[in-house]
Amino acid sequence: xxxxxxxxxKLVRDAARDFAITELLPGVIERDNKQTFPQELVKKxxxxxxMGIMVDPKYGGSGMDAISYVLIMEELSKIxxxxxxxxxxxxxxxxxxxxxxxxxxxxxKYLTKLATGEFVxxxxxxxxxxxxxxxxxxxxxxxxGDHYLINGTKNWITSGGRADVYLVIAQxxxxxxxxxxxxxxxxxxxxxxxxxxxxxxxxxRGSDTHTLQFNDVKVPKENRIGEDGAGFxxxxxxxxxxxxxxxxxxxxIAAGAYxxxxxxxxxxxxxxxxxxNHQAIAFKIADMYVDIEAARHLVMKAAWDKDxxxxxxxxxxxxxxxxxxxxxxxxxxAVQIHGGNGFVKEYHVERLMRDAKITQIYEGTSxxxxxxxxxxxxxx
Numbered sequence: 001x002x003x004x005x006x007x008x009x010k011l012v013r014d015a016a017r018d019f020a021i022t023e024l025l026p027g028v029i030e031r032d033n034k035q036t037f038p039q040e041l042v043k044k045x046x047x048x049x050x051m052g053i054m055v056d057p058k059y060g061g062s063g064m065d066a067i068s069y070v071l072i073m074e075e076l077s078k079i080x081x082x083x084x085x086x087x088x089x090x091x092x093x094x095x096x097x098x099x100x101x102x103x104x105x106x107x108x109k110y111l112t113k114l115a116t117g118e119f120v121x122x123x124x125x126x127x128x129x130x131x132x133x134x135x136x137x138x139x140x141x142x143x144x145g146d147h148y149l150i151n152g153t154k155n156w157i158t159s160g161g162r163a164d165v166y167l168v169i170a171q172x173x174x175x176x177x178x179x180x181x182x183x184x185x186x187x188x189x190x191x192x193x194x195x196x197x198x199x200x201x202x203x204x205r206g207s208d209t210h211t212l213q214f215n216d217v218k219v220p221k222e223n224r225i226g227e228d229g230a231g232f233x234x235x236x237x238x239x240x241x242x243x244x245x246x247x248x249x250x251x252x253i254a255a256g257a258y259x260x261x262x263x264x265x266x267x268x269x270x271x272x273x274x275x276x277n278h279q280a281i282a283f284k285i286a287d288m289y290v291d292i293e294a295a296r297h298l299v300m301k302a303a304w305d306k307d308x309x310x311x312x313x314x315x316x317x318x319x320x321x322x323x324x325x326x327x328x329x330x331x332x333x334a335v336q337i338h339g340g341n342g343f344v345k346e347y348h349v350e351r352l353m354r355d356a357k358i359t360q361i362y363e364g365t366s367x368x369x370x371x372x373x374x375x376x377x378x379x380x
Contacts, residue, residue, distance in 0.1 A: 003297070003300050012071055012072060015048065017078075019044070019075075020075050020078060020079040025079050029351070032082070035198065035205045037083065037162075037207060037208070049061070050087050050117075051087065052117075053068060053087075054068075054091060055099055059111045060112045066307045067303045070245075070251075073088060077250075077252025078259065081355040085207045088242070088246060089159060089242075094167055096238060097183070097225070097238045098110060101230070106225065110185060113165075119164040120165075121159070121166070122160055123158070123167050124157055127153060134181060135178050137169055139152025140170055141170035141182055143172065147218050147219060148218075148219045148224070149216050149217065150186070151217075154168065156199070160210030160211070163188065165188075167183055168185075168214070169234075183230070184219050185223040186219060192214060192218070194214075195210050196213065201358075202354050203355040243317055243319065243364070244312070246362060247320040247324070248299050251296055251299050254291075254295065254327040256352055257288075257352045257353070258334065260347070261334040264341075265285060268338075275337070284336070285337075287330075288333060291329070294326075295319070295326045314373055317372040320359070320364075321373070324366065328353075331355075332353055335349050
């Protein structure tokens with residue numbers, strides 16, 4: 001297995017890095033304070049091909065591989081994790097779900113716009129009493145001839161307010177268990193579809209997160225994704241790919257904090273020399289670098305598995321579990337290396353620390369990743 005980047009991969013990485021520095025960095029603190037992310041930046045990410053990275057070009061996508069995807073995610077996340085989570089959900093969950101499980105009409109109607117950034121997508125699984133447990137859905141979809149009536153609540157929905165297209169997991173027959181679940185395409189503005197207030201979050205504050213309420217929302221039957229009862233498989237397979245994106249986001253947050261800490265340690269002086277020359281700081285820098293490189297290899301392995309057509313359930317769970325742990329631990333260390341300045345917004349590391357925590361929560365908590373990994377080990 002050779003993880004040496006091709007020239008094409010390097011160009012993709014450099015394009016993402018340049019966009020992050022020139023477009024995302026200016027105003028990132030203000031966006032975090034005001035909890036906003038301008039639509040024009042989403043459009044620019046779409047123009048660069050970041051909103052449909054792995055989508056077939058015939059549907060308006062970039063046609064790139066999963067390695068390219070994680071490279072883009074890492075570079076965006078170093079600067080602005082709010083931008084990268086919009087990209088992650090649109091790619092890993094929405095575009096992937098539609099391209100893999102949707103029919104041709106659905107792809108032409110929705111995927112072509114999602115892949116170019118004309119539309120933004122949201123993935124709606126979590127509920128107040130059913131986080132990542134797709135078998136415990138209380139949102140229902142009642143079949144009514146040529147349509148379904150959807151009722152229920154979804155919460156913690158990324159891009160919940162700005163999205164145009166929503167993929168909603170709902171239960172159609174509770175007696176069938178996992179075989180009684182379906183996935184549906186909903187559009188903003190459908191009667192009975194209400195969007196709650198924006199959540200006031202600890203981190204990724206530029207990304208809008210909302211609770212969604214469905215009250216007898218009439219959804220045409222042609223908006224069901226896949227065969228009847230295929231929703232559980234749709235959710236599980238889509239979440240596995242989503243973990244790769246979030247693992248790459250965690251990696252980027254950690255790497256961004258490391259780069260800032262290393263730079264600061266070479267500039268800040270204490271006791272007559274730059275603080276990087278003090279063993280206490282040098283050891284922190286070394287530990288950060290080793291863990292980030294280990295996380296990068298796990299993330300690249302998961303992406304490589306996906307590109308090779310291998311089962312990536314375990315490798316994606318491992319990557320997310322470890323990378324999110326590294327992000328949390330080493331953003332804290334980056335704040336520590338900055339000392340009092342680390343507590344100040346203009347140095348950026350406090351924001352990265354706040355952003356890091358969510359990577360241990362969404363796409364399944366760390367405990368869920370351990371369940372995925374252990375169950376596969378036990379089956380062997």
